[in-house]
Amino acid sequence: MNCTEFLANLTDYFDARTAASLRTELQQHMANCSHCYVTLNTTRQTIEIYRNEELFELPEPIRVQLQQAVLTKCASKLKQKKTQHS
Amino acid sequence: MATTATTDENAIHPDLALIEKVKAGDLSAFEQLMRQYDRQIFRIALHITQNREDAEDIVQDTFFKAFQKLAQFQGNSKFYTWLVRIAVNESLMRLRKRKSQKTVSMDEDIQTEEGSIPRDFADWMPNPEQNYNQAELAGILRRTIQGLPPGFRTVFALRDIDGLSTEETAQALGLSVPAVKSRLLRARLQLRERLSRYFRVPTGEQA
Numbered sequence: 001m002n003c004t005e006f007l008a009n010l011t012d013y014f015d016a017r018t019a020a021s022l023r024t025e026l027q028q029h030m031a032n033c034s035h036c037y038v039t040l041n042t043t044r045q046t047i048e049i050y051r052n053e054e055l056f057e058l059p060e061p062i063r064v065q066l067q068q069a070v071l072t073k074c075a076s077k078l079k080q081k082k083t084q085h086s
Numbered sequence: 087m088a089t090t091a092t093t094d095e096n097a098i099h100p101d102l103a104l105i106e107k108v109k110a111g112d113l114s115a116f117e118q119l120m121r122q123y124d125r126q127i128f129r130i131a132l133h134i135t136q137n138r139e140d141a142e143d144i145v146q147d148t149f150f151k152a153f154q155k156l157a158q159f160q161g162n163s164k165f166y167t168w169l170v171r172i173a174v175n176e177s178l179m180r181l182r183k184r185k186s187q188k189t190v191s192m193d194e195d196i197q198t199e200e201g202s203i204p205r206d207f208a209d210w211m212p213n214p215e216q217n218y219n220q221a222e223l224a225g226i227l228r229r230t231i232q233g234l235p236p237g238f239r240t241v242f243a244l245r246d247i248d249g250l251s252t253e254e255t256a257q258a259l260g261l262s263v264p265a266v267k268s269r270l271l272r273a274r275l276q277l278r279e280r281l282s283r284y285f286r287v288p289t290g291e292q293a
Contacts, residue, residue, distance in 0.1 A: 010271060041209070042278050042282065042285075046278040047246050049227065049281070050247055051246060053223065055227055055231075056228075058128040058142075063124060066145050069146055070120060071116070073150050074116060074150065078113070
């Protein structure tokens with residue numbers, strides 16, 4: 001296995017979707033290739049860091065405002081429907 | 087004797103029960119669905135548009151559209167995936183409006199291989215995020231992800247931040263599974279490469 005093949009299988013490796021035999025091959029490659037070893041570890045950390053950080057929070061007051069605005073629109077839509085049916 | 091065995095019903099997703107209530111005119115059930123998913127929809131919209139006001143509008147438009155089209159929801163995908171698909175379309179529409187002349191799609195800028203081939207092989211410091219305060223770290227992560235083309239950062243946001251499966255991501259974006267996998271790999275590698283500037287072990291300290 002070369003580095004290009006290693007990279008091509010990286011996503012499946014993270015998702016634990018690789019067959020046992022391929023997994024062993026990937027691990028063997030990593031054991032002998034410091035570049036791929038670092039790439040795998042730092043890519044894993046990249047995912048973890050992004051997953052742990054709440055980057056784009058919706059502030060609660062705005063959230064409530066948005067919910068109310070949507071519900072008001074939905075209520076008038078429902079009313080409209082009822083009037084059409086009656 | 088009556089049993090309660092029928093309550094199992096092949097583990098129906100709780101959203102479906104709420105959706106049936108909404109269809110019968112129960113707005114509080116819709117409010118519950120909104121509370122469940124509005125934060126994620128906001129985050130996805132912000133990842134795509136990179137504009138808070140737009141993202142807030144998209145939250146409104148997405149849920150109102152979902153309410154209006156609820157009869158069309160077949161229940162063969164998760165409600166959340168269906169909702170994400172509406173939000174992605176709304177977000178792309180906003181982007182197009184902003185850039186008026188330029189066409190914007192999930193395919194924009196994906197041809198380039200730039201940054202998808204690892205070049206920085208320095209190892210990172212242990213717990214590198216702890217070397218920055220909360221605001222600094224958030225700034226770094228935001229700037230870094232915003233530097234990715236929309237098609238990449240959306241796949242990364244759905245798959246790695248929101249935790250959708252590859253199949254659900256493909257469904258939400260109208261892409262094939264191999265296309266999602268390829269973009270995800272390139273998004274992850276590009277982010278890794280860019281973050282390496284901040285997180286790598288300083289030169290001279292490497293083993």
